[in-house]
Amino acid sequence: MRSFTEETGFFGNSDAEQLVREYGSPLYVYNENILRERMREMEGLIENFPFTANYSIKANSNLEILKIALEMGLNADAMSPGEILLLQKAGYPAEKIFFIPNNVSPDEMRFAVERGIILSIDSLSQLETFGKHFPGGKCAVRLNPGVGAGHNEKVVTAGKKTKFGIAEADLPQIFEIAKRYGLHIVGINQHVGSQILDTTPILEAVKNFLRLSESFDELEFIDFGGGFGIPYHKLNDEARFPLEEYKKELAKVLSDYAAGKKNVPLFKTEPGRYICAEGGVLLGRVHAVKTNSGKKYAGTDIGMNDLIRPELYDSWHDIEVIRNGKAVYGTETEEISVVGNICESGDIVAKERNLPKVEEGDIVCVLDAGAYGYSMSSNYNMRLRPAEVLVRADGSHCLIRRRDTYEDLLDRFWA
Numbered sequence: 122m123r124s125f126t127e128e129t130g131f132f133g134n135s136d137a138e139q140l141v142r143e144y145g146s147p148l149y150v151y152n153e154n155i156l157r158e159r160m161r162e163m164e165g166l167i168e169n170f171p172f173t174a175n176y177s178i179k180a181n182s183n184l185e186i187l188k189i190a191l192e193m194g195l196n197a198d199a200m201s202p203g204e205i206l207l208l209q210k211a212g213y214p215a216e217k218i219f220f221i222p223n224n225v226s227p228d229e230m231r232f233a234v235e236r237g238i239i240l241s242i243d244s245l246s247q248l249e250t251f252g253k254h255f256p257g258g259k260c261a262v263r264l265n266p267g268v269g270a271g272h273n274e275k276v277v278t279a280g281k282k283t284k285f286g287i288a289e290a291d292l293p294q295i296f297e298i299a300k301r302y303g304l305h306i307v308g309i310n311q312h313v314g315s316q317i318l319d320t321t322p323i324l325e326a327v328k329n330f331l332r333l334s335e336s337f338d339e340l341e342f343i344d345f346g347g348g349f350g351i352p353y354h355k356l357n358d359e360a361r362f363p364l365e366e367y368k369k370e371l372a373k374v375l376s377d378y379a380a381g382k383k384n385v386p387l388f389k390t391e392p393g394r395y396i397c398a399e400g401g402v403l404l405g406r407v408h409a410v411k412t413n414s415g416k417k418y419a420g421t422d423i424g425m426n427d428l429i430r431p432e433l434y435d436s437w438h439d440i441e442v443i444r445n446g447k448a449v450y451g452t453e454t455e456e457i458s459v460v461g462n463i464c465e466s467g468d469i470v471a472k473e474r475n476l477p478k479v480e481e482g483d484i485v486c487v488l489d490a491g492a493y494g495y496s497m498s499s500n501y502n503m504r505l506r507p508a509e510v511l512v513r514a515d516g517s518h519c520l521i522r523r524r525d526t527y528e529d530l531l532d533r534f535w536a
């Protein structure tokens with residue numbers, strides 16, 4: 122057993138206990154250095170061609186993190202008008218935003234078009250709608266590269282079993298609709314799936330996608346999607362996504378594609394998780410330790426409303442136990458489940474783990490909670506969503522989103 126938070130100096134000049142005392146529990150904490158390091162890696166993925174990494178903000182849309190990504194030179198993807206608004210608030214100009222919705226109304230399309238933001242069209246039916254409302258307009262289309270991958274079938278977004286994208290067989294209809302409405306298809310995008318640690322499916326999809334791109338004659342960009350995985354089992358030294366190896370292989374594929382071409386479109390990617398998962402942890406307080414039918418439980422204030430990934434995808438998050446501000450490790454362990462405060466049997470953060478003996482008052486630190494953590498949180502059971510704190514590069518810390526209040530919950534009703 123090791124301590125990731127101690128090895129990385131995750132809490133800067135403070136410690137988990139001090140942060141929870143100051144900001145309350147449960148609490149999302151982000152580390153700016155780690156976030157910036159991951160952004161830098163993604164920004165440098167393609168070096169010899171025009172390239173932008175678009176941060177997929179669905180993973181974590183905290184305004185401060187969006188500002189850091191902008192400063193680091195990233196563009197961004199939005200999946201909804203709300204995400205567009207947030208990006209504009211963070212200072213992203215229209216040309217740095219790519220809107221990738223699916224199954225939207227004409228009004229939602231207009232929301233992007235009126236702001237000069239290019240949107241991606243996900244089906245023939247939506248292309249027809251776009252054509253009717255915006256004849257002569259510019260858009261991208263989301264293609265299904267025929268290869269899907271991911272850590273759970275719920276995050277596989279290409280291949281044969283998904284609602285996303287337009288199939289290769291439908292390319293002639295794309296061109297027929299575009300011609301009928303005078304549309305300009307200036308971009309194509311794809312997304313294979315999420316939490317992929319093996320380069321094979323991603324490279325295969327890139328190659329398929331480049332082959333499909335040859336059918337288009339007005340392309341300004343080709344967007345390969347996100348999906349790069351992170352080592353969720355990091356305390357057991359799980360290997361990282363082989364970024365350098367992928368960079369080399371991708372460079373070769375792109376050089377082959379560009380050979381003999383006068384112009385090469387801008388290449389894009391859409392990483393979400395890779396950028397922010399490891400730079401975020403979720404802290405919660407242990408309020409009860411109990412044994413039911415021989416099984417031990419640490420009862421915390423981290424409910425499934427705060428972090429839904431374990432319930433939604435059977436996801437694994439490594440856990441550190443923190444006592445008096447110090448990570449407890451290298452001691453005897455026992456099997457225990459870390460559970461939350463929600464009225465659901467499935468409200469389990471970490472099931473049957475071998476952890477150092479947990480005591481009431483300890484802090485449980487859920488690692489790799491920076492992606493799809495707060496952004497998927499809710500008020501289920503009328504619980505308040507947590508606060509978010511950023512540990513700055515200089516080790517200081519600041520609040521970057523306040524905790525919900527009971528007024529927030531109540532003032533949505535008018536009677």
Ligand SMILES: Cc1ncc(COP(=O)(O)O)c(C=O)c1O
Pocket residue numbers: 177180198221278311312314315316346347348349391392393394395
């Ligand atoms: C279209 C699209 N792009 C990008 C992403 C980001 O994926 P990830 O966080 O796995 O990089 C997703 C996530 O599902 C997506 O659906």
